[in-house]
Amino acid sequence: MSIKAIGHVGICVSDMDRSIRFWQDGMGFEVLRQSEFHGRSWRRILELEELDLHTRIIRRDHMTLELLAFDKPGHVGSAERRPMNQLGFTHLAVWVRDIDAVAKRVVEYGGAIVEETRTRFDHPRLKGQWLICTDPDGVRVELVEYPDGEGILEPA
Known part of the structure; x- marks a missing residue:
């Protein structure tokens, strides 16, 4: 197969400063690049008639995100949490050493915790x-804390 790697995942944001505060200060991502896009060629690839777009490429470990703030034509949709069974992108998963410490930072930097989702597994293949x-x-x-700091599944 000719795919080399996953480049990044794009996230449309309503307020770039607020999102940078969350992802950089709260989650530890580093801003690698910021860009502005205007013009016909970008309108074509983004499938938008008007375009005034500001982006930030951010990275943490091996995860790269592109935050996109559309001044024109603006963003659509709500900031409500989507159901997991809605078609399309569902979530990002991050491995953490201390789930409670990270949860505290999430709230401190503008995010929200869905406490009723807290789940513990103590199974031989899933802890x-x-x-x-x-x-x-x-x-x-999705915040994931493994007791040994390793991955999710052992070979069957």
Whole structure:
């Protein structure tokens, strides 16, 4: 197959400063690049008639996100958490060492915790704790704390 790697995941945001505060200060991402896009060629690829777009490329470990703030034509939709069974993108998952400390930072930097999602598993092939939170625009982020700091599944 000719795919080299996943480049990034794009997230439309309603307020770039607020989102940078959450993702950079709250979640530890680093801003790699900021850009502005205007003009016909970008309108074509983004499938928008008007375009006044500001972006930030941010990275943490091996995860790269592109935050997109549309001044024109503006954003559509609400910041409500989407149902997990709605078609399309459902969530980002991040592995954490201390789920409660990260949850506290999520709230401190403008996100929300969905406490009723807190789940613990103690199964031979699946041990750990999960908790759903959202960024300021309702993007679902799954916090995952593994007791050994490793991954999810052992070979069957």
